[in-house]
């Protein structure tokens with residue numbers, strides 16, 4: 001049953017699902033298990049600047065060493081109730097540390113993102129979820145995550161990219177993609193836009209999309225929940241089809257609703273304080289700074305003339321508080337070896353020129369010139385939206401780029417005639433079109449510093465590989 005209530009924050013009527021009264025079991029209320037859990041990435045630099053600490057102050061504060069690997073764990077209960085975590089470095093959860101106890105409420109759709117502080121770096125933690133004083137996992141294996149290295153360090157590591165999910169309610173088959181991605185032992189999983197493609201219109205629909213994606217009981221999504229969400233830190237950006245409509249832009253009237261649902265369901269770094277909402281964020285892992293773009297909420301209409309007045313990142317003319325200056329300042333001041341730009345739409349202008357960066361070439365060329373003029377090295381783009389595994393060495397847009405395929409395409413079996421959502425375009429290293437499901441694998445190595453972009457199919461077989469050497 002859906003009951004509209006006045007949302008005081010937004011001043012809009014947001015439908016909120018009314019709770020049924022919990023079923024009684026003797027003297028106890030009975031609650032379902034939490035729906036899912038996952039983990040935001042380590043957050044030292046952003047969190048510390050957010051708290052007013054300067055760069056470099058993150059590892060030490062007040063004269064004594066401080067751990068700074070904050071995590072956030074997403075939990076959803078089936079009824080309004082209390083929830084807390086127990087966590088430990090022991091796989092059997094011996095001598096666990098309790099988190100504070102929180103209440104889930106209908107106002108936030110029974111979700112709670114629980115912060116964990118004081119964690120050690122590069123350490124695996126195991127967790128149990130306690131709902132209304134009842135532990136939800138009876139025995140190992142417990143959900144787990146591994147914290148990040150201290151900032152400013154250098155490591156050899158890899159992460160995976162999953163983007164443009166098929167609508168969960170239309171899935172008909174299990175695919176190996178999630179298991180194959182998990183088998184690479186990624187330090188995090190980046191979940192791109194179009195988390196699925198259902199074009200959710202109302203806050204109820206938008207919330208339901210996340211519920212379906214996070215629910216271990218959703219047919220054919222079990223591996224995603226068990227092998228990715230419950231074991232791997234994630235970061236997520238939205239695109240058009242998970243935000244509301246095809247080719248969405250700043251004129252969409254419900255960005256604030258999108259952000260509210262995003263904040264309920266997606267652990268994130270501190271989000272920009274702008275109206276309408278935006279979700280651009282930066283995080284770091286060892287020698288990589290990662291810039292997560294919001295390519296939708298700020299963009300001018302794609303059919304506008306492509307001139308200096310047209311922007312994908314600052315169509316609202318926010319200037320110093322906007323996304324374009326945030327990106328330029330972040331790139332300019334980054335001391336990381338690698339600057340990875342997660343862009344939900346491809347930078348390659350040889351296709352999707354009606355909607356992707358090809359439709360915003362004036363702004364992209366200015367950004368490229370800014371990067372080159374300032375001799376900013378190690379810039380790489382990771383994109384979705386095209387539904388095609390492909391790699392370009394930088395010939396097309398100025399910087400190396402990987403386009404990542406859907407993880408769970410429902411295209412007919414080979415020979416496939418069309419995986420891409422538009423024409424395939426021109427990619428120096430080629431594209432993989434024999435089958436349509438797969439993921440992106442990014443490996444960063446040292447001595448010499450290099451970054452490997454790889455297109456993997458459903459089974460983890462590498463179909464295209466390109467190595468970027470740091471100059």
Ligand SMILES: [Fe+2]
Nearest residue numbers: 164194241385
């Ligand atoms: Fe898509």
